Amino acid sequence: MLMKSHTAPVRSRRRLGTNIGPSTWLLAPALIFFAIFALVPLLGVAVLSFMHWDGLGTPSFAGLSNWQQTFTNPVTLNAMWLTFAMTVLCYLTQAPISILVGVFMAGEQKYRAVYSVLYFLPLLFSAAAVGIAFKALLDPNFGLSKAFNIALLSQDWLGSTDLVFYVLIFVISWCFVPFHSLLYQAAVKQIPTSMNEAAMLDGAGRVRTFFSVTLPQIKYTVITSSTLMIVGSLTYFDLVFVMTNGGPGNATRILPLDMYLTGFRSYQMGAASAIAVILVVVGLAVSLLLNRFSGTDQMESQQEGA
Amino acid sequence: MKSQIKTGYAPNVPGGLAATFWLLVTVVPIYYIVVTSLKPRQEYFGSNPLAWPQNLTFEAYGRVLENDFALYFFNSALVTVVSVGVVLIISLLASYVIVRNRGAFAKFSHRLFLLGIAIPIQATIIPVYYMIVKMGLYDSLLALILPSIAFAIPISVLILTNFLRDVPSSLYEAMTLDGASHWQMFRLLVLPLSKPAIMAVGIYNALQVWNGFLFPLVLTQSSEVRVLPLSLWTYQGEFAVDIPAVLAAVVLSCVPLLAAYIVGRRQLVAGLTAGFSK
Numbered sequence: 001m002l003m004k005s006h007t008a009p010v011r012s013r014r015r016l017g018t019n020i021g022p023s024t025w026l027l028a029p030a031l032i033f034f035a036i037f038a039l040v041p042l043l044g045v046a047v048l049s050f051m052h053w054d055g056l057g058t059p060s061f062a063g064l065s066n067w068q069q070t071f072t073n074p075v076t077l078n079a080m081w082l083t084f085a086m087t088v089l090c091y092l093t094q095a096p097i098s099i100l101v102g103v104f105m106a107g108e109q110k111y112r113a114v115y116s117v118l119y120f121l122p123l124l125f126s127a128a129a130v131g132i133a134f135k136a137l138l139d140p141n142f143g144l145s146k147a148f149n150i151a152l153l154s155q156d157w158l159g160s161t162d163l164v165f166y167v168l169i170f171v172i173s174w175c176f177v178p179f180h181s182l183l184y185q186a187a188v189k190q191i192p193t194s195m196n197e198a199a200m201l202d203g204a205g206r207v208r209t210f211f212s213v214t215l216p217q218i219k220y221t222v223i224t225s226s227t228l229m230i231v232g233s234l235t236y237f238d239l240v241f242v243m244t245n246g247g248p249g250n251a252t253r254i255l256p257l258d259m260y261l262t263g264f265r266s267y268q269m270g271a272a273s274a275i276a277v278i279l280v281v282v283g284l285a286v287s288l289l290l291n292r293f294s295g296t297d298q299m300e301s302q303q304e305g306a
Numbered sequence: 307m308k309s310q311i312k313t314g315y316a317p318n319v320p321g322g323l324a325a326t327f328w329l330l331v332t333v334v335p336i337y338y339i340v341v342t343s344l345k346p347r348q349e350y351f352g353s354n355p356l357a358w359p360q361n362l363t364f365e366a367y368g369r370v371l372e373n374d375f376a377l378y379f380f381n382s383a384l385v386t387v388v389s390v391g392v393v394l395i396i397s398l399l400a401s402y403v404i405v406r407n408r409g410a411f412a413k414f415s416h417r418l419f420l421l422g423i424a425i426p427i428q429a430t431i432i433p434v435y436y437m438i439v440k441m442g443l444y445d446s447l448l449a450l451i452l453p454s455i456a457f458a459i460p461i462s463v464l465i466l467t468n469f470l471r472d473v474p475s476s477l478y479e480a481m482t483l484d485g486a487s488h489w490q491m492f493r494l495l496v497l498p499l500s501k502p503a504i505m506a507v508g509i510y511n512a513l514q515v516w517n518g519f520l521f522p523l524v525l526t527q528s529s530e531v532r533v534l535p536l537s538l539w540t541y542q543g544e545f546a547v548d549i550p551a552v553l554a555a556v557v558l559s560c561v562p563l564l565a566a567y568i569v570g571r572r573q574l575v576a577g578l579t580a581g582f583s584k
Contacts, residue, residue, distance in 0.1 A: 021407035022488035027415050030400035030459050037434060037456030038422055044433030055435075097328065104325045111322075115329055117571075121336050123578065124563040126517035128535040129556045132542050133339045136549050137355070147356040174331065182579050206318065235426045238519040242539055256428045264524060269432050276429040287424045 048273035102184020131242030187221035366550035401466035422460030469503035509577025
């Protein structure tokens with residue numbers, strides 16, 4: 001069937017010699033989609049950050065006023081601080097739990113397999129669904145407070161400015177720990193059992209083995225997972241939007257939410273674009289920094305090790 | 307001595323207890339969602355929220371289904387299937403060229419796609435909104451499909467190129483010697499060999515599109531083009547005090563994923579972690 005054309009072998013020999021491979025035209029559909037809806041908007045957001053636009057009319061040049069507003073507006077400055085605090089606290093909560101759960105799931109005992117099936121369940125829910133469910137569960141009148149007669153659990157979880165921030169960090173961890181534990185489980189399973197056995201024969205305890213064998217062996221996964229966690233926390237939107245919409249007051253108005261509310265609720269698209277540019281720059285900087293810090297291109301090296 | 311090596315450490319009791327604690331943290335909210343969705347409205351206000359329903363009923367599900375749930379479900383399915391279908395085709399073609407074409411342009415394109423992985427979707431929503439309005443696509447399903455495709459391309463190309471690189475070049479050479487055209491190689495070699503990667507990429511993107519919230523929130527308005535995650539949010543407003551119905555909608559929204567999880571847990575897990583783990 002392949003030999004049906006007489007000229008085919010000749011043509012292919014020429015191709016072999018020049019090594020051109022399949023036509024670059026096949027790249028066109030992917031490039032066009034990507035350029036129009038990802039690259040152009042990326043440039044567009046930078047341009048719009050120097051424009052006044054209410055979302056309906058024609059944008060007009062605004063000079064640096066959006067940027068001045070962004071860096072002097074107390075709400076936005078507060079949003080930056082909240083985003084920073086949330087990123088750090090989410091990381092400190094999620095990373096240890098994910099690693100421990102991942103190591104636990106990689107174990108061979110039968111009950112661990114059963115646990116693993118259940119640990120996965122939060123991944124079945126969209127962020128919007130999780131937000132709605134927890135909003136009901138944390139309702140001060142009909143939720144958790146009513147389930148137990150314990151004063152500690154009877155709080156207005158989402159209504160108190162002191163509590164709500166930490167409640168969000170908990171819910172975010174609930175959402176994302178399953179995903180990261182899956183990454184760690186896969187990584188831990190790759191460690192040759194001989195390494196653990198050797199450590200055991202040398203008299204290393206469980207804790208020592210964890211720090212001296214397991215952790216160094218999964219370091220690429222730690223870097224990947226950390227990058228995803230940190231860059232991800234810059235972009236939490238759905239969950240916070242559905243659960244608190246930034247409130248009470250501005251207690252949970254993190255940067256992506258501040259961008260949305262400034263743009264699509266206050267119709268200051270220019271100022272919102274300036275916030276968006278900050279998000280892009282910080283996100284890219286964190287990714288690059290973590291890559292540099294690890295000394296490798298994590299995506300590539302992961303595959304080489306496979 | 308030998309038996310000691312085999313049995314390893316003694317059972318990890320503190321580890322097991324901590325794991326059980328996290329299990330409860332994980333499962334109790336889900337138990338709450340299911341149990342509440344099965345309660346009559348009056349019972350929701352009266353009973354302990356974590357108690358098993360005394361008068362178990364599916365009425366809440368009925369109220370959700372009466373409220374156009376099927377339409378929203380269909381919209382979500384349509385957007386997901388079309389987006390993922392297009393993404394798979396164009397990303398696979400692009401990956402094939404990137405792996406097999408040694409030209410500078412292919413290399414440049416690859417770099418460009420890799421850069422795209424770091425672009426946060428949220429940050430580009432304002433220009434995307436502007437373009438969709440200018441194109442006259444605002445408040446249509448196409449408004450959701452087009453950007454969804456664009457933002458799924460980088461990760462898809464990354465995973466597929468990584469996978470295609472592992473196809474031994476001797477296979478391509480053998481086919482070239484047999485006189486196969488590039489198109490034949492694509493159809494007879496690349497396509498069948500990359501099936502597992504295509505599955506993983508497809509599942510990963512399907513989840514992203516199915517659960518997407520920001521594009522529908524910003525790019526659509528009317529209920530005719532509403533998709534599931536957005537409908538959950540609007541149910542919350544419409545049903546306000548009917549929490550059992552709101553949570554029934556939450557349960558219904560993850561039925562397809564639950565079905566996928568039961569049927570093909572391995573593939574689903576592989577798809578979720580595609581490109582991020584070895």
